[in-house]
Amino acid sequence: MKKRNSLIVIIGGLLVIIFAFWLCAFQVRTTEVAVVTTFGKATHPISAPGLYFKWPPPIQRVYKFDQRIQSSEFENKFREDLTADNNPLLTSVYIGWRINQPDLFLQRFPNGIPEVESRLADLLSTTKSAVVGKHPLSDFVSANAGGSKFGAIEDEILAAVQAQLANNNYGIKIEFLGFKKIGLPEATTEKVFARMTSERNVLISRAQHEGEAAASNIRSGADLRASKILSAAQGEALRIQGQGEAEASKYLAAFQQNPQLASFLFRLDALQDSLKEKSTLIFDQQTEPFTLFKGAVTNLPSK
Numbered sequence: 001m002k003k004r005n006s007l008i009v010i011i012g013g014l015l016v017i018i019f020a021f022w023l024c025a026f027q028v029r030t031t032e033v034a035v036v037t038t039f040g041k042a043t044h045p046i047s048a049p050g051l052y053f054k055w056p057p058p059i060q061r062v063y064k065f066d067q068r069i070q071s072s073e074f075e076n077k078f079r080e081d082l083t084a085d086n087n088p089l090l091t092s093v094y095i096g097w098r099i100n101q102p103d104l105f106l107q108r109f110p111n112g113i114p115e116v117e118s119r120l121a122d123l124l125s126t127t128k129s130a131v132v133g134k135h136p137l138s139d140f141v142s143a144n145a146g147g148s149k150f151g152a153i154e155d156e157i158l159a160a161v162q163a164q165l166a167n168n169n170y171g172i173k174i175e176f177l178g179f180k181k182i183g184l185p186e187a188t189t190e191k192v193f194a195r196m197t198s199e200r201n202v203l204i205s206r207a208q209h210e211g212e213a214a215a216s217n218i219r220s221g222a223d224l225r226a227s228k229i230l231s232a233a234q235g236e237a238l239r240i241q242g243q244g245e246a247e248a249s250k251y252l253a254a255f256q257q258n259p260q261l262a263s264f265l266f267r268l269d270a271l272q273d274s275l276k277e278k279s280t281l282i283f284d285q286q287t288e289p290f291t292l293f294k295g296a297v298t299n300l301p302s303k
Contacts, residue, residue, distance in 0.1 A: 023056035033067040035102040036060055042103035063106055069096045069175050072117050079125065080185075081132040089132060089140060090183035093124060093157070096175045104171030116172065124177075127160045140182060141196075154178050 028034045028049050036044035036052075038060050046052060047067075054060040073094045080088050097120065099105045109115045131153060139149040158177040165172060 020056075024053050025051060026054065026062050027051050028064065031066060031068055032064050033099055033102040034062055034064045035106050036062055037106075042106055045101065045103040047100075047102070063102070065099045065102050065105065067099050069098045070113070071096050072120065073180060079128075081129045083132060083137045083140070084134055085136045087137040088185050089137065090181075090185065091128065091132065091179055092181045093128060093177065094180045095120065095124065095161075095177045097172050098175060099171060100173045101169075101171035104169045106171075108168075108170050116170070119170070123164055124157075124161060127164065128157055131157045131160060141184070150179060 026034075028046050030049045032049070034046040034052075035042050036046070036054050038044075038055075039058070043060075044054075054062060071094065073092075079092065080090055083089050105116075109119070134156075135149070135153060139153065141148065154177055158174060161177065162174055165174065
C-alpha cells in the first residue's frame with residue numbers, strides 16, 4: 001500500500017510538472033515573432049526563434065505573428081488621380097510588408113491582418129495621390145527611351161509611406177512597392193497619342209537634319225580631298241613635263257648642230273623597235289630605217 005501511494009505521488013508530481021511546463025513554456029519558430037503581455041500590457045517582444053518561458057495566464061500571455069513578407073494588392077479597380085499637368089491617370093499598386101516590431105503591432109492592430117490591410121490601403125491611396133500630383137503625365141507615359149520615371153516615382157511613394165508608418169508606430173515595414181497597372185481615360189489617351197506622334201516627328205526631323213548635315217560634311221570633305229589630290233597630280237604632271245622639255249631641249253640643241261647624227265639615231269631607234277623580238281626581216285634597203293644596212297650586205301664575206 002505504501003509503495004502504491006508513493007507511485008501515485010510520483011505520477012501526480014510528473015503530471016503537475018508537465019502541466020506547469022505546458023503553461024509556462026512556449027516556442028517561437030523561425031518564421032514567427034512574438035510578444036509577451038503582462039496583465040494585458042506588452043512587456044517582452046521576441047524576434048529570435050527558440051524556447052522561452054513565461055508566467056501562466058492570466059499573469060502573462062503570448063501572441064505570435066508571422067514575420068514573413070505579406071503581399072497585398074490594393075485598388076484592384078483603377079483609381080483615378082490627377083497629374084501635375086491636370087491629366088487624369090488610372091493606377092493600381094501592390095506592396096509587400098512584414099511585422100518588425102510585434103509589441104507595437106499588437107497595440108495598433110489587435111484584430112490582426114484584416115485591420116492592418118485596411119489601414120495600409122487608406123494610407124497608400126492618400127500617399128499615392130499626393131506623389132502622382134507632383135509629376136506630369138510625361139513621367140508616366142513617354143515616347144522617348146528612358147523618358148518615364150516609374151522607378152523614381154515608386155521609390156518616392158515607398159519613402160513617404162515608410163515615413164508615415166514610422167511616425168505612427170505601426171510596427172510594420174514595407175519591403176517593396178510598385179505600380180501593378182497604369183491606364184489612361186479615352187480622352188487622355190488621344191492626347192497622349194497626339195503628343196507621342198509630335199515627339200516622334202520632332203525626333204524624325206532632328207534625325208533627318210543631322211543626317212543631311214553629316215552627308216554635307218562628308219561631301220565637303222571628299223571634294224576637298226579630291227581637289228587636293230587633283231592639284232597635287234597636276235603639279236606633278238607639270239613638273240615631269242618641265243623635266244621632259246628640259247631634257248628634250250638639250251637633245252634638240254645637239255641635233256640642230258649635227259642633223260646627220262639625229263637622222264642616224266632616229267633610224268636606229270626605229271630599227272631596234274622592229275627587232276625587239278625574234279624575227280626574220282625581208283626589207284628593201286632603200287626604205288627607212290633599213291637604209292642603215294646599205295653597204296653592210298655588200299661587205300659580207302662570200303662563201
